[in-house]
Amino acid sequence: MALNVSGQQAAFQFKGGALTVTTLEFFTADVGYIERELEQQTRRAPAFFSHTPVVLAFERLSGDEIVSLELISAVCKRSGLMPIAVRCAQDAIKQSAWALGLGWFPPQSEKRLQEVSKSRELSVKPARIVRNPVRSGQQIYARDSDLIVVGSVNEGAEIIADGNVHIWGSLRGKAIAGAQGNLDARIFCQQFKAELVSIAGVFQTFEKEEWPENETVTEIGLDGDNLIIR
Amino acid sequence: MARVVVITSGKGGVGKTTSCASIGTALAMQGFRTVLIDFDVGLRNLDLVMGCERRVVYDLINVLSGEANLSQALIKDKRVDGLYMLPASQTRDKDALTTEGVEQIINELKDDFDYILCDSPAGIERGAIMAMYFAEAAVVVTNPEVSSVRDSDRIIGLLDSRTRMAEEGKPVSAQLLITRYDPERVEHADMMSVQDIEEILAIPLVGVVPESDAVLRASNKGTPVVHDKESDAGQAYLDTTARFLGEERPMRFLEVERKGFLSRMFGGR
Numbered sequence: 001m002a003l004n005v006s007g008q009q010a011a012f013q014f015k016g017g018a019l020t021v022t023t024l025e026f027f028t029a030d031v032g033y034i035e036r037e038l039e040q041q042t043r044r045a046p047a048f049f050s051h052t053p054v055v056l057a058f059e060r061l062s063g064d065e066i067v068s069l070e071l072i073s074a075v076c077k078r079s080g081l082m083p084i085a086v087r088c089a090q091d092a093i094k095q096s097a098w099a100l101g102l103g104w105f106p107p108q109s110e111k112r113l114q115e116v117s118k119s120r121e122l123s124v125k126p127a128r129i130v131r132n133p134v135r136s137g138q139q140i141y142a143r144d145s146d147l148i149v150v151g152s153v154n155e156g157a158e159i160i161a162d163g164n165v166h167i168w169g170s171l172r173g174k175a176i177a178g179a180q181g182n183l184d185a186r187i188f189c190q191q192f193k194a195e196l197v198s199i200a201g202v203f204q205t206f207e208k209e210e211w212p213e214n215e216t217v218t219e220i221g222l223d224g225d226n227l228i229i230r
Numbered sequence: 231m232a233r234v235v236v237i238t239s240g241k242g243g244v245g246k247t248t249s250c251a252s253i254g255t256a257l258a259m260q261g262f263r264t265v266l267i268d269f270d271v272g273l274r275n276l277d278l279v280m281g282c283e284r285r286v287v288y289d290l291i292n293v294l295s296g297e298a299n300l301s302q303a304l305i306k307d308k309r310v311d312g313l314y315m316l317p318a319s320q321t322r323d324k325d326a327l328t329t330e331g332v333e334q335i336i337n338e339l340k341d342d343f344d345y346i347l348c349d350s351p352a353g354i355e356r357g358a359i360m361a362m363y364f365a366e367a368a369v370v371v372t373n374p375e376v377s378s379v380r381d382s383d384r385i386i387g388l389l390d391s392r393t394r395m396a397e398e399g400k401p402v403s404a405q406l407l408i409t410r411y412d413p414e415r416v417e418h419a420d421m422m423s424v425q426d427i428e429e430i431l432a433i434p435l436v437g438v439v440p441e442s443d444a445v446l447r448a449s450n451k452g453t454p455v456v457h458d459k460e461s462d463a464g465q466a467y468l469d470t471t472a473r474f475l476g477e478e479r480p481m482r483f484l485e486v487e488r489k490g491f492l493s494r495m496f497g498g499r
């Protein structure tokens with residue numbers, strides 16, 4: 001039986017707007033090199049890569065470098081990413097993008113790139129604050145900022161921040177800090193019963209027996225390649 | 231104007247239908263005109279628990295598809311005045327449940343009733359979403375075990391995002407009903423305690439119904455257990471309904487009953 005049958009309604013609507021998408025900015029066109037590095041990163045944090053749509057950006061490469069878009073795109077897909085478009089000036093890449101069914105965005109001009117990085121340095125982005133418990137099946141991401149949860153993060157929930165994570169209640173689910181690689185990021189919680197914690201891609205999973213005995217405030221940070229829980 | 235309440239849980243077999251029948255009956259006993267809608271298309275059992283399965287002629291899907299009108303499909307309870315139920319279809323396609331259709335039925339019922347209780351199917355699929363979509367309040371039924379609590383947590387998250395109220399930026403007021411509570415097994419740490427469950431789910435507790443043989447007896451007879459006023463489960467559902475209506479009552483049936491000499495002498499708890 002048909003759903004939503006009501007004659008006058010439009011089938012769809014076009015909407016303009018800014019959507020945040022992850023860009024994968026290449027510093028090399030060497031496919032083998034790219035593949036190795038992607039493999040390493042996916043092994044460290046598989047969750048970030050699975051089914052993430054990405055724009056492949058090539059404006060950092062010199063104009064005469066030969067880019068095999070087909071191979072690069074295949075390598076990305078193999079690691080779980082979903083290339084949706086390219087960003088570049090080179091006509092050759094643009095042509096291959098069309099052939100592969102990818103979209104094309106014009107390159108970001110030097111001036112804008114500079115402006116963006118300048119404004120980033122100056123502005124302090126306030127923490128994202130969540131006032132409810134984060135429940136099983138929910139995922140929250142604080143882009144470019146800290147994340148504060150005024151409640152608990154339950155089993156089956158996942159919170160991610162590019163900065164630090166503060167949990168006023170118990171951490172029973174997954175918490176990821178420094179998601180863009182900030183090695184100094186930390187996770188704080190009132191009670192540690194986590195399924196997984198990760199800082200800058202270094203992660204550890206926990207079984208019941210591995211939780212700290214004393215049920216008090218816990219801080220998780222990185223010391224070299226090791227997570228320190230105290 | 232009726233208040234729409236969903237009885238939901240995520241996990242199956244935890245006591246949603248049992249609770250819907252008993253809370254609905256208790257509301258009607260208090261004089262509130264109450265209608266129970268069975269959303270469990272394909273598994274018709276609210277009618278069995280209510281003991282009116284032989285009087286089902288038309289069902290929810292018949293009304294949705296225009297083959298019957300509401301007054302033909304509503305079944306009047308034989309025991310309590312002002313209590314009605316709208317049965318689910320046993321055979322028909324779940325996809326027949328459309329948002330528009332359900333909205334129309336609920337709007338029509340709203341004028342005539344004080345409470346509309348929606349008995350949700352298990353899971354987080356279409357049927358469960360339909361049952362909760364128009365709800366202003368929810369009774370989240372949970373058993374004292376990890377998987378049930380986790381599924382309830384998931385459902386509370388959906389109440390906060392997948393309902394009309396949530397879309398309008400208003401909260402659905404969700405309350406926790408713990409059923410099949412067995413203090414003895416809690417004491418032996420086989421089951422979670424009321425405190426543990428409350429701490430995780432972080433919504434107000436509306437009642438605790440103990441594990442009880444009276445429930446099975448009642449559903450075999452097709453009489454909601456709340457009619458059995460001698461039974462622990464029957465009393466727990468009366469308490470629950472009173473709290474649901476805003477009354478304050480202490481929680482009962484939380485401790486293991488000690489049948490020892492001393493407790494018999496001094497009347498126990």
Ligand SMILES: Nc1ncnc2c1ncn2[C@@H]1O[C@H](COP(=O)(O)OP(=O)(O)OP(=O)(O)O)[C@@H](O)[C@H]1O
Pocket residue numbers: 239241242243244245246247248249270350351352409410411439440441442443445446449463
């Ligand atoms: N307090 C209780 N004590 C003992 N048995 C109970 C209790 N509550 C429910 N039951 C039993 O548990 C079983 C499931 O109950 P019920 O049908 O109400 O659950 P449900 O959540 O509606 O299930 P479904 O998800 O299949 O719709 C029934 O056999 C019922 O008799």
Ligand SMILES: [Mg+2]
Pocket residue numbers: 246247248270275349350351
């Ligand atoms: Mg049921």
